Amino acid sequence: MDNNYDLVIKKLFPEPLASPEDLEIKYPPRKLAPEAMVTRVAPSPTGFVHFGGLYASLISERFAHQSGGIFILRIEDTDKKREVAGTAELFAKSLNQYGIFNDEGLNKDNKEIGDYGPYKQSERAQIYHSYVKDLLLKGRAYPCFASTEELEELRNRQEVMGERSGYYGHFAVWRNKSVDEVLEALDKGLKPVIRLKSPGNFNNKVIVNDLLVGRREMPENDQDIVIMKADGLPTYHFAHAVDDHLMRTSHVVRGNEWFPSLPLHLQLFATLGWEAPVYAHLAPIQKMEGVNKRKLSKRKDEEANLAYYKKAGYPEEAVIEYLLNLANSNFEDWRRENAEIHNSEFKLSLKKLAKSNGPLFDLIKLTDISKDIIARLSAEEVYISSLKWAQEFDTSLAKRLQTDESYAKKIFNIEREGAVKPRKDISRWSEISAEISYFYDDNFILDASLKKELMNEISPETAKLLIQDFLSVYNTQDNQEEWFNKLKDTAAKHGYAASNKEYQADTSKYKGQVGTVAKLLRFLLTGRLQTPNLCAIMQAMGEERIMKRLNNL
RNA sequence: GGUCCCAUCGUCUAACGGUUAGGACGCCAGGUUCUCAUCCUGGUAAUAGGGGUUCGAUUCCCCUUGGGACUACCA
Numbered sequence: 001m002d003n004n005y006d007l008v009i010k011k012l013f014p015e016p017l018a019s020p021e022d023l024e025i026k027y028p029p030r031k032l033a034p035e036a037m038v039t040r041v042a043p044s045p046t047g048f049v050h051f052g053g054l055y056a057s058l059i060s061e062r063f064a065h066q067s068g069g070i071f072i073l074r075i076e077d078t079d080k081k082r083e084v085a086g087t088a089e090l091f092a093k094s095l096n097q098y099g100i101f102n103d104e105g106l107n108k109d110n111k112e113i114g115d116y117g118p119y120k121q122s123e124r125a126q127i128y129h130s131y132v133k134d135l136l137l138k139g140r141a142y143p144c145f146a147s148t149e150e151l152e153e154l155r156n157r158q159e160v161m162g163e164r165s166g167y168y169g170h171f172a173v174w175r176n177k178s179v180d181e182v183l184e185a186l187d188k189g190l191k192p193v194i195r196l197k198s199p200g201n202f203n204n205k206v207i208v209n210d211l212l213v214g215r216r217e218m219p220e221n222d223q224d225i226v227i228m229k230a231d232g233l234p235t236y237h238f239a240h241a242v243d244d245h246l247m248r249t250s251h252v253v254r255g256n257e258w259f260p261s262l263p264l265h266l267q268l269f270a271t272l273g274w275e276a277p278v279y280a281h282l283a284p285i286q287k288m289e290g291v292n293k294r295k296l297s298k299r300k301d302e303e304a305n306l307a308y309y310k311k312a313g314y315p316e317e318a319v320i321e322y323l324l325n326l327a328n329s330n331f332e333d334w335r336r337e338n339a340e341i342h343n344s345e346f347k348l349s350l351k352k353l354a355k356s357n358g359p360l361f362d363l364i365k366l367t368d369i370s371k372d373i374i375a376r377l378s379a380e381e382v383y384i385s386s387l388k389w390a391q392e393f394d395t396s397l398a399k400r401l402q403t404d405e406s407y408a409k410k411i412f413n414i415e416r417e418g419a420v421k422p423r424k425d426i427s428r429w430s431e432i433s434a435e436i437s438y439f440y441d442d443n444f445i446l447d448a449s450l451k452k453e454l455m456n457e458i459s460p461e462t463a464k465l466l467i468q469d470f471l472s473v474y475n476t477q478d479n480q481e482e483w484f485n486k487l488k489d490t491a492a493k494h495g496y497a498a499s500n501k502e503y504q505a506d507t508s509k510y511k512g513q514v515g516t517v518a519k520l521l522r523f524l525l526t527g528r529l530q531t532p533n534l535c536a537i538m539q540a541m542g543e544e545r546i547m548k549r550l551n552n553l
Numbered sequence: 554g555g556u557c558c559c560a561u562c563g564u565c566u567a568a569c570g571g572u573u574a575g576g577a578c579g580c581c582a583g584g585u586u587c588u589c590a591u592c593c594u595g596g597u598a599a600u601a602g603g604g605g606u607u608c609g610a611u612u613c614c615c616c617u618u619g620g621g622a623c624u625a626c627c628a
Binding site: 076082159162191213219226259281283325336362365368375415501530535 | 554555556557558559560564565566567576577578579586587588589590591592620621622623624625626627628
């Protein structure tokens with residue numbers, strides 16, 4: 001390399017930079033057990049948290065922590081054009097809410113923790129520069145001044161010629177420019193990108209070993225890819241190699257879309273003289289569009305955004321368990337056998353994960369899981385979670401819950417604690433408002449046409465007598481059996497069969513059956529024909545409210 | 554176009570080369586001392602097609618078809 005090349009490098013990187021050796025010392029290998037996995041999730045802050053990002057985070061975190069390793073959150077904010085402020089914080093907070101805790105990087109309190117930082121790529125520019133400079137010095141990278149238009153034109157030409165597109169081989173014209181030509185461009189004030197001088201040959205094969213995809217043969221990379229953009233920030237590929245080396249990542253778990261870049265990434269690690277991490281490329285969660293499958297898309301699918309689940313009020317645990325179910329199909333068997341244990345006790349298996357093959361997103365399955373999870377909660381837990389949700393998305397519900405906390409908890413406890421089979425009708429917090437509205441007087445309405453219909457079944461006079469008689473024996477302390485016996489007695493007294501069976505045996509003998517009487521009582525108390533257990537509802541409502549409503553007749 | 558990846562009920566998936574191809578969700582029917590939600594019982598429904606290899610193929614190989622990813626100074 002002649003002396004003029006030093007001049008090129010000096011012009012490119014006038015600032016003093018740490019040497020690769022310095023950086024090795026600053027970021028030493030971690031002292032962990034050999035089986036401990038160091039994983040990371042590396043989102044780019046484009047404004048929202050993707051459902052697939054949560055999936056990758058969950059899997060990375062579980063593998064790290066179940067092996068006694070480290071889980072890192074790194075922010076890949078090298079694309080300043082697409083960056084949306086606040087996303088990094090949103091990501092950290094969201095992971096935390098879903099019970100995914102990172103050991104390093106930005107935490108929920110907006111503080112960066114860990115000794116291998118900074119964990120935001122834009123703050124690591126100097127580090128990347130050290131290596132770019134080093135590669136330039138070693139002649140393994142070069143500045144390229146090809147404009148976007150020129151590259152575009154090149155691609156078109158290649159397409160016409162039937163050649164592979166890209167910057168490689170004899171198409172890579174700046175690879176062989178003289179130092180004088182480079183200096184000339186530099187003196188014109190042009191900003192170059194730095195490209196890798198790829199040592200690869202497309203006709204050679206490279207063996208890649210992926211934990212999930214398996215052992216595969218792919219062509220070597222021969223593209224002189226951009227490692228540093230004109231704005232001085234690295235591209236994903238280069239930042240990946242530098243960061244995951246320096247952060248001592250042992251296992252890279254990431255989306256399948258990166259699999260085709262694997263030969264390039266391995267080449268990058270080799271060029272930099274580093275050992276590559278172990279890779280695990282995850283099948284993406286897909287969605288049906290017409291007859292075609294496609295990746296869950298930020299633009300097209302509201303359910304791609306984590307905020308969707310938050311707003312709908314799916315418990316975080318339900319979302320996590322749904323994802324675990326996609327990752328390891330045996331999770332639901334485990335869940336059935338370990339009903340009381342938290343899902344973090346479930347041992348995620350790589351082998352099972354490898355079988356997961358781009359599953360289609362299934363909201364109905366998530367809903368089912370969600371119902372199960374809410375059914376397992378105590379009234380207290382339902383109160384806390386629904387209030388938390390309501391404070392953000394339904395302030396009138398929040399107010400209602402807070403105004404009379406003990407009443408709300410009584411309502412939530414209907415057919416819940418102590419019940420043989422807990423009620424399973426709520427799948428998200430957004431359903432609660434409608435579910436419990438009739439318990440509150442300002443929301444209690446007796447629909448006139450429904451009332452009229454009912455009065456055709458039971459005359460107003462009979463109805464009055466039935467209610468009167470029932471109230472004369474009813475006590476709010478009555479248990480389910482006592483309550484029902486009293487209802488049957490009252491019904492029988494007025495010519496209603498005590499059971500449907502009895503009624504069906506000889507319909508001419510009765511005016512109807514006890515169910516009709518229950519229907520009357522239910523309607524008068526709740527304004528609805530379908531509700532949870534009436535006896536439990538009455539206990540929750542209390543005597544005063546019951547009397548007030550029944551007097552409406 | 555090039556380079557890869559994938560293929561069992563509608564969906565998620567289970568089956569050392571030997572199973573009446575299993576489970577879960579959904580859907581349908583019936584049942585459970587009030588309606589609903591549950592719960593229980595039963596039912597519905599699949600190895601993409603064609604060739605091999607083998608006594609025997611969902612499983613191994615090849616082809617076809619279908620789907621997906623990547624092919625940026627985005628990640």
